[in-house]
Amino acid sequence: MRTKLMIAMAGIAALLLARNLYVILLELPDEAAQGAIYRIIFFHVPAAWTAFLCFFAAMIASILYLVKKDLRHDAFAASATEVGLAFGAANLISGMIWARIIWGIWWTWDPRLTSMLVGWLIYAGYLMLRRAIEDPTERAKIAAVVSIFAFVDVPIIFFSIKWWRTQHPQPVVWAGGQMDPAMYNMLFMNWIPFLLLGAVLVMIRMNQERAQREIDAMRRYAHAM
Amino acid sequence: MAIPAVRGTAAGKRTQPPRLSFLRQSLTIASKDLRSELRTKEALNASFAFALVILLLFSFAFEPTAEQTRQIAGGLLWLVFAFAGALILNRSFARELPNDCLDALVAAPISGAALFAGKALANLALLAAVELVCLPVFGVFYNVPWTQQFWPLMLVLLLGTWGLTVIGTMFSALTVNLRLRELMLPMLVYPIMIPALLAAVQLTTPLIMGEPLTAELIPWLRLLAAFDIIFTALALALVETVLVR
Amino acid sequence: MDARNFTYMFYGFLAVWLVLCAYVVSLAARERKIRREIERLKMMVEEKSSTGAP
Numbered sequence: 001m002r003t004k005l006m007i008a009m010a011g012i013a014a015l016l017l018a019r020n021l022y023v024i025l026l027e028l029p030d031e032a033a034q035g036a037i038y039r040i041i042f043f044h045v046p047a048a049w050t051a052f053l054c055f056f057a058a059m060i061a062s063i064l065y066l067v068k069k070d071l072r073h074d075a076f077a078a079s080a081t082e083v084g085l086a087f088g089a090a091n092l093i094s095g096m097i098w099a100r101i102i103w104g105i106w107w108t109w110d111p112r113l114t115s116m117l118v119g120w121l122i123y124a125g126y127l128m129l130r131r132a133i134e135d136p137t138e139r140a141k142i143a144a145v146v147s148i149f150a151f152v153d154v155p156i157i158f159f160s161i162k163w164w165r166t167q168h169p170q171p172v173v174w175a176g177g178q179m180d181p182a183m184y185n186m187l188f189m190n191w192i193p194f195l196l197l198g199a200v201l202v203m204i205r206m207n208q209e210r211a212q213r214e215i216d217a218m219r220r221y222a223h224a225m
Numbered sequence: 226m227a228i229p230a231v232r233g234t235a236a237g238k239r240t241q242p243p244r245l246s247f248l249r250q251s252l253t254i255a256s257k258d259l260r261s262e263l264r265t266k267e268a269l270n271a272s273f274a275f276a277l278v279i280l281l282l283f284s285f286a287f288e289p290t291a292e293q294t295r296q297i298a299g300g301l302l303w304l305v306f307a308f309a310g311a312l313i314l315n316r317s318f319a320r321e322l323p324n325d326c327l328d329a330l331v332a333a334p335i336s337g338a339a340l341f342a343g344k345a346l347a348n349l350a351l352l353a354a355v356e357l358v359c360l361p362v363f364g365v366f367y368n369v370p371w372t373q374q375f376w377p378l379m380l381v382l383l384l385g386t387w388g389l390t391v392i393g394t395m396f397s398a399l400t401v402n403l404r405l406r407e408l409m410l411p412m413l414v415y416p417i418m419i420p421a422l423l424a425a426v427q428l429t430t431p432l433i434m435g436e437p438l439t440a441e442l443i444p445w446l447r448l449l450a451a452f453d454i455i456f457t458a459l460a461l462a463l464v465e466t467v468l469v470r
Numbered sequence: 471m472d473a474r475n476f477t478y479m480f481y482g483f484l485a486v487w488l489v490l491c492a493y494v495v496s497l498a499a500r501e502r503k504i505r506r507e508i509e510r511l512k513m514m515v516e517e518k519s520s521t522g523a524p
Binding site: 066107118121122125126128129132133138141142146148149150152153156157159160161163164 | 409
């Protein structure tokens with residue numbers, strides 16, 4: 001049942017992506033100042049939104065774990081964080097490629113870019129911390145606390161870097177000012193397949209966590225015999 | 226308002242009133258930590274020596290007498306504090322591992338929050354001691370007039386150090402049972418404390434050059450205070466679940 | 471379509487999907503590892519229960 005649901009979701013995501021790619025490449029006009037490359041934004045921005053949604057969901061699951069002590073919440077938090085990191089990496093790398101052309105440099109210390117990098121590093125630390133702890137309940141508890149700390153920190157990081165950068169000259173994001181509504185809608189249209197894809201990946205990862213728990217139980221059983 | 230007051234006095238006959246006892250408990254833990262640290266001075270000496278070495282290394286990385294180096298003075302100073310501080314923070318909970326002292330502390334009739342507050346206060350004192358030694362050395366090495374804005378600088382130092390301490394002590398408690406804790410602690414603490422570090426650097430650089438706190442620096446002071454308050458509250462709320470196994 | 475910066479647009483798209491594919495590959499690798507581990511443990515348990523029981 002669950003496998004069928006996952007396949008269906010992945011199929012819808014693929015169809016939507018194909019349809020969106022057609023619109024993005026062939027129907028939407030070029031951006032006046034940037035040429036073809038502005039189209040990266042239709043993957044860049046939804047990836048960032050998906051990543052932040054994953055981290056937010058992980059925080060909620062972490063709070064739920066601390067309240068209910070159910071290891072399934074912990075499995076969800078770990079899975080969502082991992083998928084969020086994958087989307088965050090996609091966001092960072094596509095952003096760098098775009099910046100190379102438009103701003104002339106691979107990396108600018110733009111608040112959004114820098115916050116994403118710092119958040120990415122914190123959550124990478126979260127996963128490394130999980131690997132370093134053997135005991136499942138101990139790991140779940142410590143990881144939950146780190147996840148809450150990390151998500152509380154992300155907005156503070158964003159505003160601190162924003163203040164820091166306003167003291168320096170910063171590049172203009174959209175030379176033309178407002179975005180065309182058709183382009184703006186496309187950001188959301190392309191977010192839907194990203195969300196579906198993210199959900200499928202989280203489900204796969206959670207299945208693996210469950211299998212891992214079964215393995216641990218079987219190991220204990222085998223040793224007991 | 227009447228009911229809690231009555232309860233407070235009724236309970237007070239048998240035990241201490243709750244708020245006073247929280248403060249007392251934390252101070253007891255803090256003085257215990259300071260006493261045991263001052264007996265061996267292990268972490269303190271290591272931290273001092275490390276801070277001095279980094280200060281020396283910086284002079285090779287940057288031309289120590291150049292005007293540009295003076296403009297990044299605050300950043301250099303806070304990097305030294307953050308690196309040297311990690312040595313002290315690492316030991317904070319790990320010190321209690323031999324002889325199962327940590328289990329005894331957790332089993333003691335005090336809340337996890339009081340234990341955490343006590344440890345954080347002790348770490349604050351130790352870090353402040355290291356910083357107060359580093360500051361004149363830094364002033365001599367890099368020729369900065371750090372005494373001109375002494376009290377504002379002390380305020381920034383206190384707020385920034387508390388931010389480092391509260392995050393560091395919390396993660397010290399989280400990673401205490403890990404084999405890799407010396408590696409995990411800096412990797413988790415430094416990215417999380419970026420806002421505090423950034424604000425402290427922005428404030429320290431002009432102050433250490435003898436320039437007064439101007440109006441445009443006030444938002445940084447607010448950010449630093451907000452960071453301290455948010456994470457102190459979060460740590461006090463969550464530390465109990467972390468410590469109890 | 472405008473030919474300006476077309477190559478880098480392509481690189482950008484490629485990068486996004488390469489990263490996500492890399493993650494999927496790592497998931498599949500983990501899946502295989504878990505399957506193997508379960509098989510191994512099942513055999514171990516069966517072996518033990520057949521030899522252990524009189």
